[in-house]
Amino acid sequence: MERTIRCIIVDDEPLARKVLVKHADQIDNLEVVAVCTNAVEAFCHLQKGNIDLVFLDIKMPKINGLELLESLNPTPLVVFTTAYREFAIKAFELDAIDYLLKPISLGRFMKTITKANKFLSGHHVHTTFENQPQSKDAKSESKTEPELLYIKSQRKTVKLDLSEILYLESLNDKVTIHTSTGEIHTTQRIGYLEEKLPSHNFLRIHRSFIVALDKVSAFNTIMAEVDGKELPIGRNYRSHAMTVLQDHPH
Template identity: 85%
Template structure:
């Protein structure tokens, strides 16, 4: 059985609080220690510590969920619960472990708890004290490697699975993301996108190119080959790139 996870629910809508509390009660390893109607109330509970997970609404009066999260140190795992899609990019920039859109189904809630269980029972957990999960570093719990990348493209936010990305190419103030299914263009800067990509999976090889390490099929000191295309290695990047590639054999 998975270890007990202590959580709080923060939402200004009574119905939303009721639904989340009901769902949580059906999870064997989830213990709701507080249900809060606003961010200030939640902040007081979080200052007491011993909270592993927060279900956090975004649009709330006075202090919204994003502002609350930015004020916390250390921080627990956070699952945002909201009716608004437009906050997804910001939520994942803050390293939320999941983003649930209302109305939330029990099946989707269970999927989130499975993700939380998988994360908390990984290398970040070192033992149990009085029945509570003890992380090595509370802040590090909010920094799992992302599985998705959210891209602003043509007035929409596009969700990309990182495993589908071949490489990113910057040209004329646009970045083209080459994937196994085609291309996506965005006005986001390549440097900004680089910050969102896990360094264990992606490598900046040139001022205009970032490649997926597992998609590289060949390389030498001046180029890498991805999907049959030769991509140049910039002179200023060469030393670092060769170190990484030589440590990660094909």
Template identity: 75%
Template sequence: MGKKIKCIIVDDEPLARNVLENYADQIEQLEVVAVCTNAVEAFGHIQKENIDLVFLDIKMPKINGLELLESLNPSPLVVFTTAYREFAIKAFELDAIDYLLKPISLGRFMKTVAKANKYLTGNPPTLQHEAQIQENTKNNQTETESDLLYIKAQRKVVKLDLSNILYLESLNDKVIIHNANQAVTTTQRIGYLAEKLPSKQFIRIHRSFIVSVEKVTAFNSIMVEVNGKELPIGRNYRSQALTILQDRSR
């Protein structure tokens, strides 16, 4: 076996980190130097250690994965691991070697490691980055027909389909995620969850409420109606919320 590939895993979701770390442990060629929960922590490891490869989430609080890669010069090889397809072209522009859509299979992960090894041994693939990333994104679509949100609830990590979420309600020290058929309660803050939710699908209308734009059936200047329930629009959120809702209703 050749030289070990020193890698780090960067993702703020515990379940996603665990999956990637488990996959890496099964590949003898990989040496996981660090598992990071945010971009700042990863930046420190990259500056101090000789890292060959980074498995990097995109949507993270404060500094996202794209911003981290833009700050590195030179940078290790980077593979983006994300639930969002829309950043694929930007990833290409930043010279990422691959783009993995969650949920990531072990077989797909192994192909990426093989590709990284080709780059590190001076024999990179002959296809252009953009064609590779677009094809990889297309190939992974069957695995991610619905965008997902992972939350901590009742001492475990729960996977939620974003298309089923009606609205989120902050109540005391908890957040209740109201779905079409059930409600899930988490102790994670509503501000944190707001950063994880795609802004095109969800809008914050109040310090205590985030709603799915698609699930809004009626609205005026002070409230929105979701699933027959009226939710208040807070003064600090009114302008942005009404702009989005009015644009959608045209």
């Protein structure tokens, strides 16, 4: 049974709020906790905690949606709802899980909720993981982990040596595996591949990126450098990523 998602809707347009509330009423496990007309009102609700998801308009008076998200720490999952395409890159940088262009159809809305359900399940596992020293049993198990990853790519199964992987990049429901010898493309989801990769060698730093820890040449609080490329570290992954990167021998 899927968990109940507690959400708030933030939009200064009455019609837009009405459409989102109507769509939300069609989803059994989605609970609308509050409907806000501006960012200040939303901020007050978010400070109380226990909000999983925010449907957030961008262009609003005084404080816009992007500014609101930047002010939050920690952040819930955020879906931007807007009539403007030009903010999509900035939304991606702020680790929003989706970007809905108005008018928003019920079908597109339901796809977003499916994504939120999957992300919340995976994110829960991620945030409860603690980077503790391995027990003897755990160390012995890690030695037996396979050093190969089998990837479905272009109607074939590709056998990939884990030591060749630089990083994984997810874009538009496809994943590109960047290796020392080239790129491999697959429709297998990044969350599925994350489960197959040994956690002591690979780290999810963003909803769209997984890096091989031994290939990280430099990092700070917002990026990890792999093969000369600066990959973003998402806000929701930052605390755990910093702990792992600082502890991992380079």
